[in-house]
Amino acid sequence: MEFQDFSAHAAVGKLAALARAPHDLTAAGGLTAERISAMKTSGCGFDLLYATQRVTPAVLDALQELADEAGLIAAYAAMRQGAVLNRIQGYASENRQVLHTACRDVFDDPPMAPEASAKARRELEKLRIFLDELASGAIVNAEGKPFTTMVQVGIGGSDLGPRALYMALKAYALCGRSARFIANVDPDDVAEVLSGLDLSRTLFNVVSKSGSTLETLTNEELVRARIVAAGLDPALHLVAVTGEGSPMDDANKYLRSFYMEDYIGGRYSATSMVGLVTLGFVLGFEAVMEILRGAHEVDRAAMEPDIRANIPLLLALLGIWNHNFLGHATVAVLPYSQALSRFPAHLQQCDMESNGKSVTRQGKTVGWKTGPVVWGEPGTNGQHAFYQLIHQGTEVVPVEFIGFRHSQYGLDLRVAGTGSQQKLLANMLAQSLALALGKQDDNPVRCFPGNRPNSILIADRLTPQIMGGLLAIYEHRIAFQGFCWNINSFDQEGVQLGKILATRLLDLIAGRMAAKGSSALEESMLQQAGIR
Numbered sequence: 001m002e003f004q005d006f007s008a009h010a011a012v013g014k015l016a017a018l019a020r021a022p023h024d025l026t027a028a029g030g031l032t033a034e035r036i037s038a039m040k041t042s043g044c045g046f047d048l049l050y051a052t053q054r055v056t057p058a059v060l061d062a063l064q065e066l067a068d069e070a071g072l073i074a075a076y077a078a079m080r081q082g083a084v085l086n087r088i089q090g091y092a093s094e095n096r097q098v099l100h101t102a103c104r105d106v107f108d109d110p111p112m113a114p115e116a117s118a119k120a121r122r123e124l125e126k127l128r129i130f131l132d133e134l135a136s137g138a139i140v141n142a143e144g145k146p147f148t149t150m151v152q153v154g155i156g157g158s159d160l161g162p163r164a165l166y167m168a169l170k171a172y173a174l175c176g177r178s179a180r181f182i183a184n185v186d187p188d189d190v191a192e193v194l195s196g197l198d199l200s201r202t203l204f205n206v207v208s209k210s211g212s213t214l215e216t217l218t219n220e221e222l223v224r225a226r227i228v229a230a231g232l233d234p235a236l237h238l239v240a241v242t243g244e245g246s247p248m249d250d251a252n253k254y255l256r257s258f259y260m261e262d263y264i265g266g267r268y269s270a271t272s273m274v275g276l277v278t279l280g281f282v283l284g285f286e287a288v289m290e291i292l293r294g295a296h297e298v299d300r301a302a303m304e305p306d307i308r309a310n311i312p313l314l315l316a317l318l319g320i321w322n323h324n325f326l327g328h329a330t331v332a333v334l335p336y337s338q339a340l341s342r343f344p345a346h347l348q349q350c351d352m353e354s355n356g357k358s359v360t361r362q363g364k365t366v367g368w369k370t371g372p373v374v375w376g377e378p379g380t381n382g383q384h385a386f387y388q389l390i391h392q393g394t395e396v397v398p399v400e401f402i403g404f405r406h407s408q409y410g411l412d413l414r415v416a417g418t419g420s421q422q423k424l425l426a427n428m429l430a431q432s433l434a435l436a437l438g439k440q441d442d443n444p445v446r447c448f449p450g451n452r453p454n455s456i457l458i459a460d461r462l463t464p465q466i467m468g469g470l471l472a473i474y475e476h477r478i479a480f481q482g483f484c485w486n487i488n489s490f491d492q493e494g495v496q497l498g499k500i501l502a503t504r505l506l507d508l509i510a511g512r513m514a515a516k517g518s519s520a521l522e523e524s525m526l527q528q529a530g531i532r
């Protein structure tokens with residue numbers, strides 16, 4: 001696969017020229033009913049409304065040219081087929097395939113990457129058997145009672161996606177089942193999560209691809225100590241998800257072990273065993289398959305070359321238009337769904353760890369902007385917090401709204417003529433219009449400039465299948481952008497330096513540094529912070 005510099009594409013020049021006079025949503029006729037119905041893309045249970053972006057048909061044509069010139073669909077197809085895309089040419093790098101899509105390519109015959117999908121099927125079968133044994137009573141605690149809680153111990157990609165999906169879907173939990181999560185090495189995290197838990201009815205799911213992450217190993221030890229102190233056998237209360245052959249791959253220490261492959265990046269691993277063991281425990285195996293089905297449908301639909309008919313590709317290109325051409329530094333993802341309250345946190349990692357890069361796939365410094373700052377919180381809560389800046393601040397923040405026509409629990413009440421779900425959705429649509437149209441007023445404090453780009457992604461209800469689809473839409477929007485910017489979205493060298501320095505400081509604290517020699521700077525930091 002040949003990747004070219006972003007700046008080398010002819011469409012980039014065209015888009016830069018078009019960006020000198022972007023579409024004015026506030027002008028007479030700038031946002032019409034016809035525009036709203038024309039600028040809509042549907043697929044896999046989702047509708048994307050993008051009339052409130054500052055685009056014209058000419059901009060969309062140029063974005064299509066960019067997608068074609070950059071070979072975005074070819075790159076995505078190569079990724080699904082197992083091309084070694086996690087690499088930097090001519091330099092030491094992870095040098096791996098990128099095959100999270102194979103985890104859900106378990107419905108088609110043949111799948112795009114047969115070997116990887118066969119491994120995914122094998123792990124799914126292990127999971128099915130494990131869940132059946134829990135349900136039938138073949139796996140119970142020492143007193144013969146069923147397990148009710150699973151605590152996932154993991155951090156980063158081994159926490160954020162699984163936690164976001166659990167919170168999104170816990171409305172569908174099996175009777176009496178729930179999950180909790182421990183990520184931070186902050187001992188208060190463990191203390192708080194374990195407080196009030198009946199350890200005898202709890203399974204701990206230790207998740208670490210490398211099997212060597214400081215935080216996770218430390219928290220596993222804390223958890224083991226608590227289990228032993230409660231008079232219980234850790235080998236009956238701990239399961240593991242890790243890479244085959246990792247330091248955690250030890251059948252004697254765990255009730256059951258599941259594997260993930262090195263070609264599944266941590267932040268893309270929610271649909272591997274990293275996410276599915278805990279989700280399966282809480283939701284059951286059928287729901288797991290629904291999540292995978294939703295993701296797989298989007299994986300297939302994302303092969304469509306027409307940007308106007310491909311939701312993740314269009315979202316990627318609208319993001320590039322806003323970031324590289326209109327110059328907006330951040331993007332807010334604002335779900336009008338309390339269940340998605342941790343989804344922006346997952347996207348922060350998935351997007352910023354993937355596309356927060358400054359060198360090209362050929363190891364050269366980039367000469368264009370790569371990933372934006374991604375942030376967000378659920379609406380309507382955010383409206384009572386940071387929306388002031390979004391409407392009237394000097395920083396223009398493109399917004400991606402996410403909403404659902406129906407609630408998960410279906411518990412609603414009409415108050416003042418409307419239900420709560422209707423109030424939620426009316427607010428989302430109102431925000432979209434207000435940001436786009438703005439408002440003139442004689443009082444400058446009450447003026448809204450408008451022309452604040454946004455889009456709405458809406459589906460009927462947040463089900464396991466729709467959640468799988470939503471996850472995949474964002475995974476691919478991120479990957480398409482990375483391909484377009486000619487960066488490697490699948491490594492994370494930027495997190496290494498801090499880890500190395502933290503290890504040195506810990507050596508110093510533990511008194512091990514003398515032999516290796518410590519710097520005055522490190523000593524001083526510890527002393528001035530009052531840590532030593």
Ligand code: G6Q
Pocket residue numbers: 154155156157158207208209210211212213216265266267268353492
């Ligand atoms: C994600 C990153 C990172 C990783 C964590 C946990 O893409 O690689 O967030 O997931 O550092 O790593 P382990 O699963 O190896 O413990």
